Amino acid sequence: MAVEKEKLIEMYTKMLTIRRFEQRVAEHFAAGKIPGFVHLYIGEEAVAVGTCANLRPDDYITSTHRGHGHLIAKGGDLKRMMAELFGKRTGYCKGKGGSMHIADVELGILGANGIVGGGPPIAAGAALSAQYRGTDQVVACFFGDGAANQGTFHEGLNMASIWKLPVIFVCENNHYGISLSQLKHMNVADIADRAKAYDIPGVAVDGNDVIAVYEAAHEAVRRARAGEGSSLIECKTYRHRGHFEGDPQVYRPPEEAEAWLKKDPLPRFEAKLMEMGVLTGEKAKQIEQGIVAKIDEAVRFAEESPFPAPEELGDDVYTA
Amino acid sequence: MAVEKEKLIEMYTKMLTIRRFEQRVAEHFAAGKIPGFVHLYIGEEAVAVGTCANLRPDDYITSTHRGHGHLIAKGGDLKRMMAELFGKRTGYCKGKGGSMHIADVELGILGANGIVGGGPPIAAGAALSAQYRGTDQVVACFFGDGAANQGTFHEGLNMASIWKLPVIFVCENNHYGISLSQLKHMNVADIADRAKAYDIPGVAVDGNDVIAVYEAAHEAVRRARAGEGSSLIECKTYRHRGHFEGDPQVYRPPEEAEAWLKKDPLPRFEAKLMEMGVLTGEKAKQIEQGIVAKIDEAVRFAEESPFPAPEELGDDVYTA
C-alpha cells in the first residue's frame, strides 16, 4: 500500500509529538507537578498513530488508562491535555478527570478509562449509534493484552460481531498487564486468534511498525465503513517505561527490555522515511522544534492556568 | 470405545429418572404445588448423564438454573430434591434454595445457580482447590449456549487454561437463551471453537447421543485427572419444553421443535440398547417401574414433609 508523503510526515509528527509530550509529562510528574497515576505510552506510539491515521474527525475512539497517545493521535489539544494533567480548570475536564479520564467528545474521544476492559462495551454502543443514525462513522477501541482477558472485552466483541457494528478493536499487546507477563496471563500467543470466537477478522501485526499498523487498520476501517462489521487487530509492542511512573519494574528481564528498545518504533520509522527520501535531517529537526515549541506552550499554559475553585466541586454531576 | 453393559443400563436408568422426575415436577408445578421458576431439562438428559457417568463421587460439578438433570446424574437424592422443590424443611436446602439453588456439597454438587455464567469461575476455583490439595478430583462445569457469551465464562476458561486446572466445561447448547436463538446471540456455529481462545481442546458432539457425550467427557476427564488441564465440550441438544414452565414459547418454529423431538435422546438410546441386546422390553419395563416407584416415594415424602417454620428464616446466614 502506498501511503502519501504528507500522511507519512503527519504520522511521524504525531508519533514524535506523543514521545516528547510524554517525556515532558514524566519530568513534571517527577517534579511533583502532576498528581495521581500516570501511565506513559512511550514505545507504543505506532499503534495509536497507525490506527488513528485512518480515522476522520467525526469517528470515535475509546481509550484506556494509558491514553495520552490515543488522544494526541486523534487530534487532542496539547494545551488542554497538559492543563488537565496538572489538575487545572482550563484542562479538558476542568481538572475533574486527570490522566485516566481525559476526553474530548467533540473530537469523538469518548474518554480514557480507569477500568481495564471498560472500553469495549462502550465502543460497541458508539458503533451501534453510528449504524442506527445511518452514518458511516467508525469506532476504534484501544485496549491492552491484560484487558483481553476481562469479561467485558468478550461481551463487547460478541455484541459487535452479531450486529455487524463498525468497530476496530485494537489490542496494544505490550506483553504485560502491570507485572504479569502475557505468558502467564493467557494461554495463547496471538490475541488476534480470539477473533475466531466471534467470526470477525483477526490479525496480528508488528505494533512497532507504524506502516504495518496503518495498513491493518486501513482494511479494518474500510470494512467497518462499508457495513461489513468489526475487526480485531493485535499490535505487538512494548512499553519503555514502568506500568506507571514510579514503578520499580522488578518483573521485566533487562535483556527483554533491551531487545525491545532496539525495535523502538520512532527511530525505525524515521530511518525508513529517510531511506524513502520523505524525510531529511533538516526536516526532522524542524519538526522536532515545532513540537517542542508546542509542548513548551502547553506546559506554560498548564502552569499559568488556575486550579479549579472548591465551589466548582459540585458542578457537572448532572445535566440540568 | 466399549462401554460396559452395567454402565449402559445405569446411564439409561439415570436418563429415564431425569425424564420421569421432571415430568412429575411439571405436573406439580401446574397444580400450584411448586412455587417460583422451574426450568426443565427434558430433552437434554444425555448431556448430564453422559458427562457424570465419568465422574467419581468425590468429583465436583457446578450446575445452572436448569439443574435437576445434573443433580440426578451426579447422584442426588430424589426425595430431598423433590422436598426442596416443594419448599419443605426436609429438602436439600431446608426450603431456602428451591429449584435454582439445589446443592449437595457432600456429593460434590456445588449448587444450581440463578446467575447465567455464575458457574465457570466457581468451577475454576474448585479445580484449583483439587490441584492445590494434590488430589486428582475433577470438576464438570455445566452451562448453556447463552452463558457462553457472558464475560464470566471467558474469565473462567482463561483462568482454568493458564493454570491447567482440571475442569471439563460442558456447554449444553440447546440453541436458545430464553427466546433468543443462537443464530442471533452469537456469530459462530460451534461454541467448541471458543476453546481456541484459551488453547484447550474443544469438541462439538451430538448432545442427544449419550454415548457421544460419554466418550468426549471420558477423554476430557482423563486429561483433567492426569494434570493436563481443561477441555470444552459442546453438546448440541434441544429443550422439549419452554424456557421455564409457563413459557408461551412464541419464539420457536414448530417445525424446528418437531425435528428435534425426533432426535429425542431417550428413545434413541433405548433403541440402541435393545439393538445391542443390552436391554429388553421386559427389563425396560422393570426399570421404568422402579423409577416411578421412587418418584412416587419422593413426591409422597415432599408432600408429607413440613414447611420450615418462620423462625428458621434467620438460620444459616453465617457460620458461627
Place this chain on the structure above:
Amino acid sequence: MRKLTYAAALNEALKQEMRRDPAIYVAGEDVAKYGGIFGVTAGLLEEFGEKRVKDTPITESAIIGSAVGAAATGLRPVVELMFIDFIGVALDQLFNQAAKMKYMFGGKAKLPIVVRTTCGAGMGAAAQHSQSLEAWFMHIPGLKVVMPSTPYDAKGLLVTAIREDNPVFFIENKMLYGLEGGVPEEPYTIPFGQADVKREGSDVTIVATAAMVHKALAAAAELAKEGISAEVLDPRTLTPLDEESIINSVKKTHRLVIVQEAVKRAGAGAEIAAVVAERALEQLDAPIARVAAPFTPVPFSPALEKAFIPTEERIIAAVKEVVG
C-alpha cells in the same frame, strides 16, 4: 379514568415516547420477540421493528455499556436489566461509566440512559431473583433512581425518565405488574424529586416505597378504624429525594415509620431516618421505626418468604409502638 395495569402503563409510556422521538431505542434480554419476561415491552417489536427494539445476548455489561456509548453519541437508550439481582455482572458500566462520565469529562457529555429493572420478593424466586437493592443506587452520584408504586406513577415517571438527560435507574416491582389503576391515555410527566401523599393523616408519617406503599395503605386503613390517622408518603424517586415533603409531614405528625422491602441494614430507609434525625430531630415525639426485611438472603419457600417480606401487621405494630 381509564384503568391499566402497572405493566401496561409502562408499556404505554414506552410506546408513546418511542413514537415521539426516533432517537429512543429499547434493548435487553428477550425484550423484542418475547416482549419482556414480564410483558412490559410487548408489541414494541411489531410497531417499531428490529432496529429500535433489540434482543441482546445475555451480557449485561455489554447491554449497559453499549447504552453508555450510544447515549454519549446521540441516542436515547432504554435498556432492560431483567432482574435487579443481575446488577453484579454489570455494575461497573452503570456506576463507574454512565454515572460518572459527565463529571469526569468536566461536564462535556450527556448520558440520557434509562435502565429499567425489576425488584422484589413474593413469587418464590429465591435469593438471586427477589432482591430489593435500591439503596446501592442512591449512593451513586450522577444517577437518578426511580421506584414507582402505582400504574399512574409508573407511566408518568417513565416518561420523565426517558426525557431526562441523565442516567436513570428505573426500578419496577415485579409483584405490582398486575396491579390496576387509573392512567391517562395521553403522555404526561411526573417531576422527579416530588414525593406523593398517598393518604393524608395527622398522627404518624409512614414513608414507604414500591410494593410497601400498598401494605402501608392497608395498614393505615386498619389503623384508622382504631382512631389512628396515618399519613402515607411515597418518595417515588430516591434520587433526587424529596426531603422537604418528608420533613413537612413529620412536622405535622411528629412520628415516623419507614417501610422498605429491602433488608433493614444500610437500606434506603436508613438514609431517610438519617435525614430526619439531622434536619428535624426536635420534631420527633417518638423514636423513628423502620419496618424492613431481616438480615438474610431472600428464602425460597413460601413459608419463609412470607416471614421475610414486611407485612401489614408489622407496620401496624410499628405504628402503635411509636404512637405509644
Place this chain on the structure above:
Amino acid sequence: MRKLTYAAALNEALKQEMRRDPAIYVAGEDVAKYGGIFGVTAGLLEEFGEKRVKDTPITESAIIGSAVGAAATGLRPVVELMFIDFIGVALDQLFNQAAKMKYMFGGKAKLPIVVRTTCGAGMGAAAQHSQSLEAWFMHIPGLKVVMPSTPYDAKGLLVTAIREDNPVFFIENKMLYGLEGGVPEEPYTIPFGQADVKREGSDVTIVATAAMVHKALAAAAELAKEGISAEVLDPRTLTPLDEESIINSVKKTHRLVIVQEAVKRAGAGAEIAAVVAERALEQLDAPIARVAAPFTPVPFSPALEKAFIPTEERIIAAVKEVVG
C-alpha cells in the same frame, strides 16, 4: 511496643497466618512478583512460593469466583481486589455467590474467604480509584465487613478475618498504608463487632471509620482546647456493627456526629444514624450530624479533592453545631 506501618502490619498478619495454616493461599493482580501494588503482599511469593501466592489475570469475577469454589471445597483463600472501585466487574461473585451460598444451600457450605481491597481518596487517583463504598457491603447479608483505622487494628482484624468461616470484605484505606503504630509481634485477634474507643470524652460522640478516625482525633484534640470533650468511637467492623457501644456512648454524651469519607447519601453513616434514631432517640439532646463527602464523583485535581474529603475543620464545625 514495636512500631509498624499499616501496610507492614497487614503483611505480617498474612505471613503469620500462612505459616500457621497451609490451606491459606493468596491470589490477585500483582500480588506475587510485584508484592501488591501497595506492597501489602511483599515477600509472600519468596516465602511461600507460586502455589500459595498467585498472580492472576485481570479478571476480577474469576478472582473472587475462584475463591468461592476453592473455599467451598476446603481452602481458605485471601484474594485481593486491587481497588474497591473495581467491584463493579466482580460484584456478582461476592454478593450473589459467596455471601448467599451458605444460606441458599440450607447451611451446608462453609465459605472462609477474605477479599482484601483498598478504598479512599487523597492521592489524585480520581473517580474510579478513590471511592469509599463500604455502605454497599453492609447491605449484604452473609458478608462481614471490616475497615481498620490503625496498624494495630489492621493486623488483629486481618488475623480474625482469615480465621473466620464466613466471607469477609476487608477494606483498607490507601492513605493509611504509611501510617505507623504499635503492633505486637505475635499473632493476635480482634473480635468482630467490637467498636474501639479511640479517645474518651463526655460531651459528644464522634463515630468515625478508617482515615476519618484520625481526622476525628485531630478534631477532638482541637476541641479539647476549647473545653469540648469528644469521644471518638471506631466501629472497626461494619458487619457485625457494634450497636451497643455506639448507643452506650450516646447515652453518656447525648450528642452524635458521624464522620465518613464516602458520599453522605445512603452511606454507612446513615445506618448508624438510623440505629440511634430507632434505639436511643430520647437520649439525644441535639440533632445527629453527619460529616461526609458531597454527592459528587471523586474529582482529580488536588484543589477539588481537598474540598471533597471531609476535613478536621468540618468535623469541628459539626461538633460545635450539635454541642450548641
